[in-house]
Amino acid sequence: MSIPVVTVGDSRDDLVGGLERLHGPVSVVRRCGELAELLAACQSGLARAAVVATGSEELTASLVDRLSAVGVVVIALTDNPEETARLRTIGVAAEALAVDAAALAARISSAVAQLSGAGRRPEPAAADVASSASSGAATAAAQVPRPSGAHAAGTRSAAAVGRIIAVWGPAGAPGRTLVAANIAGELAAEGQSVLLVDADSYGASVAALLGLLDEAAGLAQACRLADQGLLDAEALLRIATTVATKAGTFRVLTGITRADRWTELRAAALTLVLERAREIVDVVVVDTGFCLEADDELGFDVGAPRRNAATLRSLELADTVFAVGAADSIGVPRLVRGLAELQTAVPQASPQVILNKVRAAAVGRSPERQLRAAWERYGPAVSLSAFLPSDPAASDAALLSGALLLESAPESELRQAIAKLVCAPEQRNKKSFVFSSTARRRTNG
Template sequence: MNIPVATVGAATAGVLDGLERLQGPVTVVRRCAELTELVALSQTGIVRAAVVAGDTAELTAALAERLGAAGVALVALADDFLLRQRLEAMGITNAPGTVQAETLAGLISTAVQALEHSGAGRGLAAGIALADPAASFGTGIEAPDGGAPAAEEPDVRAGTVTAVWGPTGAPGRTTLAVNLAAEAAAAGRSVLLVDADTYGSSVAVSLGLLDESAGLAQACRLADQGMLDAAALARICADVSLRGHRLPVLTGVTRADRWIELRPAALAGVLAAARRMVDEIIIDCGFSLESDEELSFDTMAPRRNAATLLVLEAADTLYAVGAADSVGVPRLVRALSDLAAAVPAARPQIVLNKVRASAVGRNPENQLQGAWERFGPGQEIIAFLPADYDAADAALLSGTALLETAPASALRAAVAELAGVQASRRRPRRRGRSAK
């Protein structure tokens, strides 16, 4: 297998001369003056791997994702101990600048094969592989004294991801996500609530966090630079107190035009850190599944819906929420078809929200179940959430969850059951909240 390689950085000269003397499958075809030239070259299809030395501090997960999407594997050469740790955190193959030519050739071959195996350039799996530290193909980092490899951050947890998604039209995605997280937190479980809606983030407002600072965007910036760990993520989160229990929240982008900050490689890094921080991650997703880049002349343009698609691919549990009326149900059916095409591995669990007799007739659950069996896509409806506008409005007005303002409501009981929590019907009390 012939592997044409491009390089950047004067520090690569010696080792690359050694590569050329090997006369093996790895061939240096271009020596670039700067990273921008390397990125432009990667779009031509001329090279299959890139070796960077000297400019490695400028590498980010987003850049690695961009090269990977073009089918170019990235290898970095760096001697600085902390820099190599960052490269490992970003999932970038790396080695010391003094690496032997034979070893470097093997690293390049391995990185190219791993990129092909991950399906990079054909979907979001590439971004997940690049951003997940577990997917790194480096040789291991030696401590500054040349001793044993540095210990990785201990994975004391392997948190699960629950995505709450649904079609356009306000079916209740945010209401369900917020209250699922609130019920889990109030029950003493370790949970993180994330707002990844790139069209209309509203988790912060729902919880009364008016001094929001786009926590998810901050976390993505750190992840993009390989500097995000569980401790850093915990510092970024805003805290909400629910019945004496802490619910950390990663607030969404404060303006819709900031969606570009939620790049998939960086967001995958955030999810990896979140899995190490808590046992459950509940994510409020955007509705759209459209592949925006197919509408652009530049197929490498950022994708507004990439964050939603990545979360849906990464989710261990996926709730598909639809409004229980003559408009919402057909929308959900069509959206599930789109979901199957966009994320074939997704296994959505159907939740119908705002169930009420005035919209569908007497015995609304039976009516909806019968219609779903006749016209639905085949998945079972796992929950019917009753319409309780007074309770929902009271929670929104107070900036808290249903368990605080309407603990005895039927809607709260249905959400608690979905969350696997025994709902206690305590009287409402003054909420306490602190935001970092």
């Protein structure tokens, strides 16, 4: 069966004509004048492949994601090695301008087969890698630069992949941001390289919690570069804000400064940001939003941005999901309902459930025992993983000083409980994690 193809740009007549004369693997069904026309044609179901002869610089990760969603692969023609590397980053296969019709048809057939078989973007062909390797400029653009200095943690290999921890919870301020920020701080104090990402599209507050005077919306900047295929390790580390504590240093991608900027956090771009982040740090901690709706009722167009895409994509990519709920008569039912929604929205997630703000005044005597008994009797099949005690004095002191608990209240029970969640066994029984050895401290990199 012939693969329908649409083209855009001033492609060579002999190339398009050659594709049409093959009478087999592919057939050109429309020649478009611009990308908008090509997108409309593809979304109408007219084609399975798109050949971009000129104007490949206008291709973005979000656009490619929209085309992939309707089963269309993109092949771009370019002789620029840097553009070839950029296109590969956003999931576009590249061929030389002088490619002959038969070779292009074979490449289209291979890319369509990959997309159909794997249900994802086609991988770059070996020819792409080989041609990039032969060019110094392309190799430099395609490789992931490693941060220099202590932040590089010299023992990380080029193939090392960090893990992603997502902190989620239902509506009602259960304490997601406090838990996420302090998890990042504890991991950094343990000697790991950490990036904290504020992906809450409703009420980003990591910057305020840490006392950062930030108006730049670091995550939005990173998503913008990723969408263009220009986000490398140097750019990511430059955008991220460095937070230094007494015990360690970590970096932060601050959230959007206004709720109406949620359209900047598109799923395709955020995916690239998190994938790049896990290449250069040991742990990526993501503070997510609360809402798990798919936004289908808001999107009349399949390519329309989704407000909850940042939260859903973060949970889909996470290696560990902490589900945080408030330990009271309102917070627990919200968490139970939220876990059911999480199971529906992200079936692969296996959340570790945390009850936060545990206090006798809201639950009764022996609150942990009562909460566990009630959960086992009425709660979902997911077991409780941890209880975080209510400590308003320590939390208020940390918020007032724009610091983490390990600095403002290192001896508090809340700080010790959060550290126990994520730190190495040999560190868990220590009352304080303030390290004196400079070998265990991170520099600003």
